[in-house]
Amino acid sequence: xxxxxxxxxxxxxxxxxxxxxxxxxxxxxxxxxxxxxxxxxxxxxxxxxxxxxxxxxxxxxxxxxxxxxxxxxxxxxxxxxxxxxxxxxxxxxxxxxxxxxxxxxxxxxxxxxxxxxxxxxxxxxxxxxxxxxxxxxxxxxxxxxxxxxxxxxxxxxxxxxxxxxxxxxxxxxxxxxxxxxxxxxxxxxxxxxxxxxxxxxxxxxxxxxxxxxxxxxxxxxxxxxxxxxxxxxxx
Numbered sequence: 458x459x460x461x462x463x464x465x466x467x468x469x470x471x472x473x474x475x476x477x478x479x480x481x482x483x484x485x486x487x488x489x490x491x492x493x494x495x496x497x498x499x500x501x502x503x504x505x506x507x508x509x510x511x512x513x514x515x516x517x518x519x520x521x522x523x524x525x526x527x528x529x530x531x532x533x534x535x536x537x538x539x540x541x542x543x544x545x546x547x548x549x550x551x552x553x554x555x556x557x558x559x560x561x562x563x564x565x566x567x568x569x570x571x572x573x574x575x576x577x578x579x580x581x582x583x584x585x586x587x588x589x590x591x592x593x594x595x596x597x598x599x600x601x602x603x604x605x606x607x608x609x610x611x612x613x614x615x616x617x618x619x620x621x622x623x624x625x626x627x628x629x630x631x632x633x634x635x636x637x638x639x640x641x642x643x644x645x646x647x648x649x650x651x652x653x654x655x656x657x658x659x660x661x662x663x664x665x666x667x668x669x670x671x672x673x674x675x676x677x678x679x680x681x682x683x684x685x686x687x688x689x690x691x692x
Contacts, residue, residue, distance in 0.1 A: 465506035468497050472507065476516050487517065505667045509628035513620060551592070553616065556581040556648060558609045560601055570663070570671055576601035577674075578608050580618060583648055591649045594657075594678040600627070600671060622672055630667040636660045636686055645678060658684050 462470075472493075475481045487493070493504045511517045559579050567575040577598040584593040597618055599605065604625050614621040619629060639659050646653040658679040664672045 464497075464499050465503045465510065468493070468499060468504065468507035469510040471497075472511060473514065473516055476511075502667045505630050506628055509623060509630070513623050550587050551584050552587070554583045554585060555612075556583060558612065560606060560609060563598060566598060566674060570674075572600075572671055574601065578605055580608075580613070591651075592680045592683050594645055594648055596676045598674040602627075618673065627670065627672040628666055629664045629672055632662050632664040634660060634662040638681070641678065649678070649680075657681060658686070 472481075472487070481487070487508075488496070490501045490504045490508075493507075494501045497504070508517065557579065558581075561577060561579050562575045563577050563579075564575040566572070566577065578601050580597045580599070582595050583591050584595060585591050599618070599622060602625055605621070608621070614624055622629065637659050638656050640654045640656050641649065641651060643653050645657075646655060649655075649657075658681050660675075660677045660679065662673075662675045662677075664675070666672055
């Protein structure tokens with residue numbers, strides 16, 4: 458009902474006040490999900506939804522201490538937040554050129570992920586540095602929910618896929634990502650202004666909500682002159 462604050466909104470509001478007031482210093486690590494759940498007497502799913510709100514508001518960036526990270530010019534990026542947010546955190550300003558937003562059927566993706574509906578919204582964009590040099594080609598496929606089927610006509614909310622998904626009730630919670638190198642085909646090379654056959658890094662990331670609902674399949678071609686993969690391990 459209108460006017461009723463949901464549990465995750467209450468948790469997010471409290472944490473946001475603490476961050477903005479300086480009670481939680483910039484760059485400090487928030488308590489673990491289980492600790493926050495205990496503090497607010499809520500479930501971990503509620504905590505995750507609250508953290509997603511804080512992430513969308515740009516107040517926090519969730520990342521793990523060990524694992525694999527994509528670097529841009531030697532600086533670590535957290536791609537789970539979206540490349541725009543991750544690059545901006547490192548002081549790298551970029552702009553996006555939208556190639557297409559279209560409703561398509563993808564039975565192959567539906568079969569691999571066990572989805573009932575093969576309809577997806579395909580979003581294809583080229584990322585450029587401030588001087589106009591293309592550094593990545595990013596293709597995302599998101600569920601064709603009823604509230605998202607008009608995206609080809611209206612565009613992304615605030616130009617952001619993560620914001621668009623969040624407003625549709627799809628809060629990104631966890632993902633799987635693979636990375637390999639491969640040569641650009643003719644169409645990709647034309648979009649990126651490179652010779653056909655130029656090798657780029659290719660990341661494939663599949664993201665789900667806390668309830669394991671499919672949220673996004675993102676395929677990104679990254680310029681290896683700027684992007685690289687860094688691995689860290691614990692012993």
